């Protein structure tokens with residue numbers, strides 16, 4: 183077992199460690215934890231139930247204020263139409279999330295889970311990030327434990343890790359001062375783990391953070407996982423600038439080498455996380471495939487529907503077959519997993535995976551576009 187690295191060592195490695203050394207250390211941990219020369223992925227979709235939000239995060243192009251021309255809040259039936267699409271596409275999990283909408287109380291969130299479980303029992307509802315749950319507790323005048331318990335009782339079992347950005351108060355004050363504090367984000371996840379949920383943890387980097395902030399984020403997660411285990415995976419992605427207020431401040435964007443470095447340091451530092459997820463989606467397909475050699479053992483989902491990155495003009499599309507082929511091309515065996523990271527399908531002796539015509543990526547689709555450049 184590789185020796186746990188301390189905070190200062192983490193900062194030094196992130197700042198000064200040669201990329202090749204980081205890669206080698208990360209790959210050692212990766213193969214210690216996941217020895218199979220394989221990479222997992224999930225058939226999923228990321229629709230939204232509302233874009234109304236009170237947080238005004240400067241890095242976000244997705245939200246609208248209530249009353250805006252293109253603001254929307256879906257009824258439960260309207261939200262279920264996304265699950266119907268997912269069912270038709272053979273998807274296994276739906277990550278539904280939205281803005282911090284003060285008009286939506288606990289009954290609405292419980293209603294979404296109940297409807298999903300009753301009408302689409304074969305689809306796993308991976309709904310609501312910590313800030314949404316925190317806002318739900320606030321406007322419903324109940325504790326976060328009551329919110330989580332009600333969702334558990336309605337049949338929810340996992341929670342996505344979005345909304346953390348970087349768990350450093352300095353960073354929060356700079357980019358999302360109206361949003362919950364880092365300690366509150368962690369309280370949601372720790373309470374969820376106590377109840378029995380499994381959750382993921384994410385990080386959005388490449389804006390105002392310093393290397394120390396990244397290690398503070400990883401250190402906070404590692405300590406929490408030691409105390410109350412429940413995180414399945416860590417998922418970093420880079421900030422996308424287009425159409426966001428923060429683009430006026432952040433004049434650069436983090437490229438492929440920064441992504442490889444972040445993945446590798448995460449794999450080394452988070453020695454109590456089973457999985458590190460790389461992404462064809464958030465970084466583009468070329469970088470995504472290469473990044474599998476920097477400590478990652480999972481390739482995320484096919485993301486049938488998505489609007490948050492799309493709002494920043496960052497559009498990438500794939501399908502079931504393409505993901506399988508990308509993983510093979512990168513030198514790994516593709517394995518389909520569920521939201522708990524259990525393997526549910528192998529592709530041994532299969533060449534192309536049949537994808538219905540209406541779900542295939544087409545020549546005319548923008549499949550690997552990085553519009554996140556200086557303008």
Ligand code: SF4
Pocket residue numbers: 235236237238239242243244245280281282313358361
């Ligand atoms: S990132 Fe989330 S919380 Fe922040 S403004 Fe966008 S929708 Fe709202």
